[in-house]
Amino acid sequence: MISRIDLRGDALPEGTALRDLLPRAEFDVAAALEKVRPICEDVHHRGDAALIDFTERFDGVRLDQVRVPAAALTRALEELDPAVRAALEESIRRARIVHRAQRRDTHTTQVVPGGAVTEKWVPVQRVGLYAPGGRSVYPSSVIMNAVPAQEAGVESVALASPAQAEFNGLPHPTILAACALLGVDEVYAAGGATAVAMFAYGTESCAPADMVTGPGNIWVAAAKRYFTGKIGIDAEAGPTEIAVLADDTADPVHVASDLISQAEHDPLAAAVLVTDSVELADAVEKELEPQIAATRHVDDRIVPALSGKQSAIVLVDGVDEGLRVVDAYGAEHLEIQTADAAAVADRVRNAGAIFIGPWAPVSLGDYAAGSNHVLPTGGCACHSSGLSVQSFLRGIHIVDYTRDALAEVAHHVVTLAEAEDLPAHGAAIKARFGGAEQWARGWKVPEGK
Secondary structure, three states: OOOEEEOOOOOOOOHHHHHOOOOOOOOOHHHHHHHHHHHHHHHHHHOHHHHHHHHHHHHOOOOOOOEOOHHHHHHHHHOOOHHHHHHHHHHHHHHHHHHHOOOOOOEEEEEEOOEEEEEEEEEOOEEEEEOOOOOOOOHHHHHHHHHHHHHHOOOEEEEEEOOOHHHOOOOOHHHHHHHHHHOOOEEEEOOHHHHHHHHHHOOOOOOOOOEEEOOOOHHHHHHHHHHEOOEEEOOOOOOOEEEEEEOOOOOHHHHHHHHHHHHOOOOOOEEEEEEOOHHHHHHHHHHHHHHHHOOOOHHHHHHHHHHOOOOEEEEOOOHHHHHHHHHHHOEEEEEEEOOOHHHHHHOOOOEEEEEEOOOOOHHHHHHOOOOOOOOOOOOHHHOOOOOOHHHHEEEEEEEEEOHHHHHHHHHHHHHHHHHOOOHHHHHHHHHHHOHHHHHHOOOOOOOOO
16 A cells, blocks of 8 residues: 655665655645636635635635624534533643743843844734635644734734535634634634635735734645735645654554554645664554554545555665655654654754654644644755744844944944945944044044943
8 A cells, every 4th residue: 555665775865866765745836826826816806705706616605704703603612512622622721831931032132332132022913824624624723823823922813714515604613613712703714715815915804914824725825825925924834744763663553553644634645654674664554454444534535645656664774864864854743663762853853843752643743732733844844843933923133232332343334334335334334423534534443442
């Protein structure tokens, strides 16, 4: 079912040459971009009317209004299964513990006597959050987006999720209940590129946002790319990924179950095992069959994902070589199931999130570890981070210098301005100390400076 890539024996190549040997899903955002462009512009010109028309076209339901009534949020929470509510509340509690610790404090650095630079952190004013609603329902994504935004101090938080015909055009009730638990009362029945366009341009019902975050399908990713520069985005999320770096100490039952857990998201989901143990590889392959037979979403998601070109068992000569492979791959989720897993994990450079040992599976991080599950995909973990409080903050430097502090460094500023052939930059300094004529006569730093 799952293919093998044998990288044993020869020296591993470097850089892109190694990345090119590894499995990856095809995810052509550029091609999708041309298809979402007219959709986004229609929302720009027709506002709510376009959203309603596209919802009927794509989701099969005609809306009376795009914004979800407050009563629907209240009702969804009242009717929520108590066990699901308890689980969501615990997920929220743990996420708040972790994300609250990420807050940034204003800090002033005294560069020289009389010269200081203060860095203050200011949240974006308004964000639009996206919760997918396709093959599965993701109240967990509501939590992972809303909690860091709230802990960052974002003033206005709105959320969009696709309309569901079976729920009379409302987003899934569990999505609405999660919003109610979090105090997010501005919710819209809008999906895909139309939701991103709604937040980017604004409509009669929805004020424009400064930033849009949240996972989604290729149309969401393409719309985010379309609006990059107009609004802030977290990332262009692609299909989910798991990589497991394991040696002969790993339990094949655990490894197989974790690969399957990500494969059930989507037929393009990637599941990669990197190991130096042929025995473990054989045991994992053998274990996949009964576990798949005992679960759901087999033919439409799990089997296509595990048998696709994006999934593989990669054989390497040792853990050191395995580390090079997983660093080149840059997985969204990386499990380390080796001897001394914590030490091995400490050597990893590229991953969205790292899960150490047999008792920290990716599923824990998806729901209740306290970490965030909105993570970079498609190898972007080599340069990008997952969603956090920092994602919603902007660092602003405040420069405060006295006359004497400026005088001390003025000649350096003028020298560099002239070296860059920007004389007006230097003139702005000279003007504060008698102008160009006095400077030309040999202006000196004041006594004692």
